Amino acid sequence: MIVLHYTGMENAEAALERLCDPEVEVSAHYMIAEDGRIWQMVDEAARAWHAGAGEWRGITDVNSRSIGIELVNRGDHPFAEPQMAALEALMRGIMARWAIAPEDVIGHSDMAPARKCDPGPRFDWARLAREGLALALPEAARSEPDAEAFRSAARGFGFPDVADDLLLQAVRLRFRPWGRGDLAPEDMRLAAAMAQVCSSSL
Template sequence: MATTNFNLRRPNYVVIHHTAQDSVAQTLKTFTLPKTQVSAHYVIAQNGKIYHMLNDYYRAWHAGVGKWGNNQDLNSSSIGIELDNDGFTEFSALQIHSLLKLLGFLKEEYGIPQANFIGHSDLAPSRKVDPNKFFPWKTLAENGYGYWYDEEKIDRIKMAKDSLNSEEFPTALPKELLVPENFDPLLALRIIGYDISKPESAIQAFELHFLQNEPDGKLNDREIKILYNLVFKYL
């Protein structure tokens, strides 16, 4: 079984989706109908079975309109992976196990950088919310696919702005534990890769990925600390 919807391309990113359909069978059918104009390179069923729908060197039609960093055509440079999931439930252990094995192969085969494993919602924050809030981004990052913050450090990080209002503010904090007053969260989002032309949408995408809660598009101090940690850790 193979899809008919593709162009030629070179893979340097991996974009992860959930199908938001009723079954893997429905997804496979959708990707083999020319009229749907959508496709992906891989589909992973809840039982862990991997369907390779399209040669990795071909350009699938999965990302659509979006932007990550300076890249505005992710279809031309990414491999699309669809996970059979309705968008509201957790992903199965077998599914994630197969995903990790697949990501390991893709990373080694094409030299894909750790930073370039992202979600559909990351590149299209005003349009997409997949993969959903149950997706285990932390587990992926621990295996070298994408970023995650140092959870044990977040509560130790202080905001420099708070020093003016506290007599107990610690002195001589390491740079990694002190968010400077001139730290710009939107610039940090852009450095990570988010399109900040619509700031609220970019923040919501960040919250969905790294906080995995219901995003409100407003950064609180903890979220700013997470952003600072990500930039300090990786960039």
């Protein structure tokens, strides 16, 4: 897998110092600055401490099955064009080298919604999907809210077993970051689309 993160820090230098500090015990394979500069901190074949506790499609040791990419961003503003362009180029190479499919590109919040919200609501997942670097959901019909059906679809898609509110938040962060409030018909459209993906390819 590829797991995408934001650093949550003011600048690349501060983030790099933290990610390279052995006492902090946090690392990632790559970090990309807002101007597109890329640092490789861990060999792709080695395990990096970027994911932590969580789950995706039943895999609980995500660190051992993924490459982590940190994007320099505080989490409260859009990701810069040079940074996104550098990310796309980096991901194309990683996905080719390791035969990673678009459905195996996730955000930290996808696998650990109880703990994490990165890469956050300002990250442009749709852009990656248009480039074939992340999964795009198919069109699906809206329906009346059904918590059990939503949970079943989200869990089948790969999201972890967490409380309903956290599960809804995780799905929205990935596919509908502007969504607010209780489970809505538009969320059920996402559930139907996730179910379609599961039945066809996952």
